[in-house]
Amino acid sequence: MSDEALQRILYVEDDADIRKIVAMSLEMVGEYSVAACGSCADALEVVDDFDPDLLLLDVMMPEVDGPATLRALRRRASAADAPAVFITAKVQAVDMEEYQRLGVFDVIVKPFDPMALSDRIGQIWQQYRSDGHDDAG
Amino acid sequence: MNKEERHTLAYGVAGLLILAFFVWTFNLLFSIQDHWSESNDVTAMDKDVHALFDPWRNLNRPGNDVLENYEVAAQNKALGRYLQEYRQARGRLDMHGRSQVDLSDYYRGMDAAAEEMESLAKRVLELAEERESLRLAGADAVSISAAETEAATTMARMDQAFQSGLDMIAGMDQILDQRLLDLDAARRAGVGSLYLIVIVALFSSALSLVLLRRTSVQGAALRSGSERLNAIVDNVVDGIVTVDESGTIESLNRTAEDMFGYSSDSLSGQKFHSLIQPESRALYDAADFQPGSQAAGRNSELTGMRRDGTLFSMELEGTRISVEGSPIIIHIVRDITERKRSEKRLQLAATVFENTSEGIMITDRDGRIQSTNPAFTAITGFAADEVLGQNPRILQSGMQTRDFYDAMWKSIDITGHWHGEIVNRRKNGEAYTQWLNINAVRDGSGQVTHYVGVTFDISDLKASERMKDEFIATVSHELRTPLTSIHGSLSLLDSGVPAKSPEKSMELIRIAKNNSQRLVRLIDDILSIAKIESEKMKFHLRPVDLGELVMDAVEANQEYAKQFGVQIQAETGSIGARVLGDKDRLVQVLTNLLSNAVKHSPEDGVIGVGIVRNEGYWRVKITDTGPGIPDSFRGEIFKKFAQADATDRRKRGGTGLGLSISKAIIDRLGGRIGFESDPGISTCFYFDLPVMQQHWSTEAGAQRIMTSVEIAARPE
Numbered sequence: 001m002s003d004e005a006l007q008r009i010l011y012v013e014d015d016a017d018i019r020k021i022v023a024m025s026l027e028m029v030g031e032y033s034v035a036a037c038g039s040c041a042d043a044l045e046v047v048d049d050f051d052p053d054l055l056l057l058d059v060m061m062p063e064v065d066g067p068a069t070l071r072a073l074r075r076r077a078s079a080a081d082a083p084a085v086f087i088t089a090k091v092q093a094v095d096m097e098e099y100q101r102l103g104v105f106d107v108i109v110k111p112f113d114p115m116a117l118s119d120r121i122g123q124i125w126q127q128y129r130s131d132g133h134d135d136a137g
Numbered sequence: 138m139n140k141e142e143r144h145t146l147a148y149g150v151a152g153l154l155i156l157a158f159f160v161w162t163f164n165l166l167f168s169i170q171d172h173w174s175e176s177n178d179v180t181a182m183d184k185d186v187h188a189l190f191d192p193w194r195n196l197n198r199p200g201n202d203v204l205e206n207y208e209v210a211a212q213n214k215a216l217g218r219y220l221q222e223y224r225q226a227r228g229r230l231d232m233h234g235r236s237q238v239d240l241s242d243y244y245r246g247m248d249a250a251a252e253e254m255e256s257l258a259k260r261v262l263e264l265a266e267e268r269e270s271l272r273l274a275g276a277d278a279v280s281i282s283a284a285e286t287e288a289a290t291t292m293a294r295m296d297q298a299f300q301s302g303l304d305m306i307a308g309m310d311q312i313l314d315q316r317l318l319d320l321d322a323a324r325r326a327g328v329g330s331l332y333l334i335v336i337v338a339l340f341s342s343a344l345s346l347v348l349l350r351r352t353s354v355q356g357a358a359l360r361s362g363s364e365r366l367n368a369i370v371d372n373v374v375d376g377i378v379t380v381d382e383s384g385t386i387e388s389l390n391r392t393a394e395d396m397f398g399y400s401s402d403s404l405s406g407q408k409f410h411s412l413i414q415p416e417s418r419a420l421y422d423a424a425d426f427q428p429g430s431q432a433a434g435r436n437s438e439l440t441g442m443r444r445d446g447t448l449f450s451m452e453l454e455g456t457r458i459s460v461e462g463s464p465i466i467i468h469i470v471r472d473i474t475e476r477k478r479s480e481k482r483l484q485l486a487a488t489v490f491e492n493t494s495e496g497i498m499i500t501d502r503d504g505r506i507q508s509t510n511p512a513f514t515a516i517t518g519f520a521a522d523e524v525l526g527q528n529p530r531i532l533q534s535g536m537q538t539r540d541f542y543d544a545m546w547k548s549i550d551i552t553g554h555w556h557g558e559i560v561n562r563r564k565n566g567e568a569y570t571q572w573l574n575i576n577a578v579r580d581g582s583g584q585v586t587h588y589v590g591v592t593f594d595i596s597d598l599k600a601s602e603r604m605k606d607e608f609i610a611t612v613s614h615e616l617r618t619p620l621t622s623i624h625g626s627l628s629l630l631d632s633g634v635p636a637k638s639p640e641k642s643m644e645l646i647r648i649a650k651n652n653s654q655r656l657v658r659l660i661d662d663i664l665s666i667a668k669i670e671s672e673k674m675k676f677h678l679r680p681v682d683l684g685e686l687v688m689d690a691v692e693a694n695q696e697y698a699k700q701f702g703v704q705i706q707a708e709t710g711s712i713g714a715r716v717l718g719d720k721d722r723l724v725q726v727l728t729n730l731l732s733n734a735v736k737h738s739p740e741d742g743v744i745g746v747g748i749v750r751n752e753g754y755w756r757v758k759i760t761d762t763g764p765g766i767p768d769s770f771r772g773e774i775f776k777k778f779a780q781a782d783a784t785d786r787r788k789r790g791g792t793g794l795g796l797s798i799s800k801a802i803i804d805r806l807g808g809r810i811g812f813e814s815d816p817g818i819s820t821c822f823y824f825d826l827p828v829m830q831q832h833w834s835t836e837a838g839a840q841r842i843m844t845s846v847e848i849a850a851r852p853e
Contacts, residue, residue: 017622017648017651020648021622025625025629028629028634029634110617111621112625115628115634
């Protein structure tokens with residue numbers, strides 16, 4: 001397990017099709033290991049075994065939305081420190097303020113280009129590292 | 138006590154006071170004069186008393202002189218002169234009679250002392266002569282010495298008398314000096330009082346002058362009074378009509394002439410009745426015009442009649458007085474047409490104020506609430522008397538910033554006006570959005586006297602706007618999601634990255650295809666909803682056999698059901714369930730309900746479709762054995778984009794609009810849609826449509842039922 005490289009991404013998205021596309025994009029283009037979950041409950045089931053380096057979360061999800069999912073994941077040691085990235089179309093000023101309060105590291109705006117997604121995630125990771133988070137993962 | 142009696146009393150009191158004042162003043166003047174003359178007298182007396190000293194001393198001389206000078210005859214002569222001088226001085230004292238000082242005891246003492254002095258002095262001279270005779274006669278020393286001894290004794294007695302006289306003079310002097318001091322003090326007090334009198338007199342004179350002047354003006358006024366009175370009576374704004382006891386008119390002033398269109402001459406001898414509308418005459422006759430009476434005769438409103446027969450509202454006042462023994466009634470008549478008109482206008486304004494649906498609040502310039510209308514109470518929950526005198530900030534919700542109110546007041550101060558949306562709080566604490574118009578009310582000089590706030594509750598409007606915004610947000614999210622999938626999968630395919638994995642490529646193609654179909658369905662459904670809601674969807678009403686319709690719909694959906702391993706069983710038969718409807722729309726409803734049932738049925742599930750008569754309606758029932766409707770979702774089920782489990786939406790391909798479209802269609806057809814659910818066992822969705830009557834088969838009948846249907850549907 002390298003200290004520097006991003007490997008494991010825990011991804012939560014309720015829409016099955018988008019979930020497949022994003023997972024494929026990250027796996028095939030970015031060559032990351034992705035745990036793609038359809039809901040908060042699914043994510044909580046796999047998070048400890050998966051031990052993610054980064055959390056990628058949809059915001060508008062039924063029952064448990066992105067912010068609540070993040071709060072639930074943060075209570076697990078395996079996901080307590082991993083940088084969180086929201087992937088959403090909800091990017092109004094009030095929404096962004098809320099994400100900031102939640103400690104979200106960055107936001108990727110929907111609709112996104114699946115070919116550029118891995119690069120974007122890679123940049124976010126580099127930014128996160130250079131901000132002094134050396135103990136990530 | 139009347140005015141005249143009060144005047145008489147006042148003049149009487151004033152007269153007595155002036156008399157007392159004069160008595161006091163004269164008394165004072167006399168006493169000052171007395172003091173003055175007595176003071177002069179006493180001063181003169183004092184001088185005369187002083188003048189006694191020298192002659193008195195001289196009286197004592199012979200005794201002493203005789204011892205040194207033996208010329209007794211000369212001494213005798215001198216004594217006579219001294220005595221005369223003394224008596225003259227003493228006699229002057231008796232001339233001072235006016236003084237109040239009583240010196241009679243001193244005078245008597247003085248006179249006694251003087252007598253004694255005289256006799257003693259004479260004796261001394263006799264003894265001196267005797268001794269001289271003895272000496273000339275050559276008498277012995279013893280005889281001479283005896284005479285001398287007696288002389289010496291007599292002289293000693295003289296000394297005593299002399300001393301007593303001196304004491305008398307000094308005593309008088311002292312008494313007189315004291316009297317002078319007393320008189321001086323009394324005079325000063327008198328002069329002080331005089332000054333006071335002068336001041337009072339000056340003031341009184343000034344006052345009298347003013348009063349006199351006024352009296353003279355009044356006098357002048359009185360002189361020209363009767364001419365003036367006539368002019369005044371003619372020019373007052375009220376009509377004045379005098380009437381004798383029999384109700385016959387005696388005189389009119391000019392205003393009354395103008396008011397009724399008569400001249401005094403043309404009315405003379407006529408009854409006052411001729412100035413009143415016939416219907417009002419009884420009211421006039423019932424009036425009581427006694428002075429001071431509060432009965433109907435004072436301030437009654439009657440309908441007046443002009444000479445040309447036109448009518449007008451008038452106010453009539455009557456007072457009965459007695460002039461030179463004969464009673465007359467003075468009528469004061471006012472044309473109140475204009476007042477009535479403005480009363481009506483005010484009444485109308487008040488009615489509007491009371492009945493408008495807009496809340497109105499009027500404050501004074503300091504922002505204290507003066508008046509509110511019932512609509513204000515309906516909106517805010519505050520009764521008028523609860524807010525009277527309060528500041529409108531009791532309505533504040535705290536949802537506006539200080540800056541907001543500052544800007545509002547700045548606008549009112551500068552332009553006299555502000556309008557806008559504002560969130561306030563009702564009495565029960567509920568926040569509501571209102572449209573508020575504030576206007577400053579100014580008086581003739583441009584000063585703000587009041588502020589008027591007119592408001593209406595736009596909570597419902599805001600809520601529906603919010604719903605529309607939410608709908609748009611939801612629609613855009615719903616459209617964006619499949620687009621994201623289509624775009625994402627095609628981009629990945631295009632990049633050639635998944636080329637090495639055919640399954641992945643196929644998966645991406647399937648995603649793109651499915652989402653394209655979903656997008657088409659969504660757009661169809663959204664357009665349907667928009668059309669129905671804007672009432673632009675056309676309904677082609679025809680008699681429809683529900684049995685046939687159900688069979689067609691079931692057949693059309695059988696293939697779809699098979700994909701889910703579900704079977705649809707129709708138990709309708711030919712029961713002649715005829716309704717008036719639009720076949721295509723009803724198929725749309727059935728398809729929606731059937732596909733919902735299919736999507737929620739377990740594999741190998743069976744869906745039952747049946748038609749039953751339910752009083753005046755035919756009911757179509759679709760029953761599945763799916764998980765049923767959760768309690769929490771029952772109220773939401775017919776709302777747009779409502780799905781109990783949104784993750785299902787994608788799995789099962791629904792748009793979340795099917796039921797709301799179905800409900801809208803059935804509502805438009807005058808029917809009703811509903812469901813019964815037994816979670817975990819079965820769920821039955823149904824719709825009811827009115828049983829078609831024979832006479833509806835014609836187009837005209839169809840048209841009529843459409844109208845009634847619309848009316849029936851409207852309350853929804």
